[in-house]
Amino acid sequence: MARRRGRATKGRRGLLLGGAVGLAVVLVAVLVLVARIAQSPRSSRLSTTPYPQVTPTPNAVSVTVFFDFQCPYCGQFARESEPKLREDYIRRGVVSLRAVHFPILGGESWMAAQAAECAREQGRFWEYYDLLFQRQAGENRGTFSPRNLKAWARELGLDGALFDACLDSGRSLAKVEQDFQEGRRLGVSATPSFLVDGQLVQGLMPWERFRLILEDALRRRGLSP
Amino acid sequence: MDAWGWLQVALAGLGLGISGYLTVSHYLGQAPVCGPSHGCAIVQSSPYAQLWGVPVALLGLLFYLVLASLPLAERRWPPLKDGALMGGFVLALGGLGFSAYLTWLELFVIYAVCWWCVASAVVVALLTGVTLRRAWRALEG
Known part of the structure; x- marks a missing residue:
């Protein structure tokens, strides 16, 4: 029992x-x-303001940003001001933005820049650019190691084999060097720096100041701010 | 409450300290102190550190808070004891499984290890053992 x-x-x-x-x-x-x-990358903060797929109007104001993926102020610009720039101006086609590599903070800056160019080969430069600025964490600490850069390309759904082959071959280095030389020729000495319709503005500035510079340029071109 | 109950409270308190520190550093926008590897900053700035905007560290904080409160609740309301013991074990085991998933993310997706997260995983593993023993003893009784 x-x-x-x-x-x-x-x-x-x-x-x-x-x-x-x-x-x-x-x-x-x-x-x-x-x-x-x-x-999942699609629902992460990265895609809240994706780069607009808009053809700029013929008289659009051209903005060039000289940047380094490891520079914290560039990260601040990319995360805080760029979404407004994309939403309010690039989406309307009145501003065209070109990102030019100006890697001044060491080896991982160069590596990240090359990786971004490899993403460009697959038509995904801006998504990769956004992702790298989201992952920024200190300088030359292994954040932008080839291993991470390759893993993140896969995270975005890029063709991994193609991306790896591009990064390992170093074929995008020439483009990064060319960008760097362009910045040096123009007298760029800090990141981020901006060329707004030919006018060089160096260093990070509050969005409101940047917006005023943009609106002046738009008025000069007869576009409504 | 027996010594095992107090051990659960103490371990959950330790987990509260770890997750509390990570939650505070998240909201202050500062990288956690991490030693030479800098893995914590990488992990904390990765999209895996949040679920729809809620920091994983904050979820951990709530998890430890519940596990620390259960033995105290058993003491205050004895009829709840059996439910609290089994609930504590289910929660701790669930936490252990989720910690294993987060550790897998660190090793194979983010390629960076956050030692605070590893410490938390160890605390969860110990809590699983303690809650299992307490539930087992209650079922024996």
């Missing part, structure tokens, strides 16, 4: 613990599923 009761207690205990483990497994599965959906 006592043995039977003991067996029944053991069975109940096993059942309860089994049920608890089952519940925990379901809990983990739900959490991981939610995390996978929430953390």
Whole structure:
């Protein structure tokens, strides 16, 4: 009798613990599923203001930004001012933006710039640019290691083999060097620097000041600010 | 409450300290102190550190808060004891599984290890053991 009761207690205990483990497994599965959906690159903060696929009007104001992926002020510009620039001006076609590499902070700046050019080969420069600025974390600390740069290309859905071949071959280095020389010729000495319709403005500035410079340029071209 | 109950409170308190520090550094926009690897800054600035804008560290904070409160609730409301013991075990095991997923992300997706996150995973593993033992003992009784 006592043995039977003991067996029944053991069975109940096993059942309860089994049920608890089952519940925990379901809990983990739900959490991981939610995390996978929430953390997919498409729904991350990166795509909140994607670069507008708009052809600029013929008399659009041209803005060139000289930047370094490791420079924190460039990151601040990319994360805080650029979404407004894209939304309010580039989307309307009245401003065209060109990003020119000006890697002045060391090896990982050059590596990141080359990787961005490899993303350009697949038509995804701006998405990769946004991603690198989101991942910025200090200077030459391994953040922009080839391994990370390749993994992030895959995260964005780029062709991994093509991207790796591009980065490993160093074929995009010439383009980065050409960009760097362009900045030097123009007298760029800080990042970010901007060329707004030929007028060089160096260093990060508050969005409101940048907007005033843009609006002056728009008025000069007869475009409404 | 027995020594195992207090051990659960103490471990959850340790987890609260870790996740609290990571939550505060997230909202202050500062990289957590991390030693020479700088992995914490990389992990914390990655999109995997948030779920729809909610920092994972904040979720961890709530998780530890519940695990720390359960033994105290058992003490205050004895009829809830069995439910709290099993609930604590389910929660801790679920947390362990999710920590394993986050560690996998660090090693194979982000390629950076945050030692605070590793410490939290160890605390969750210990909490799973403690809550399992407490639930087991209650079922024996």
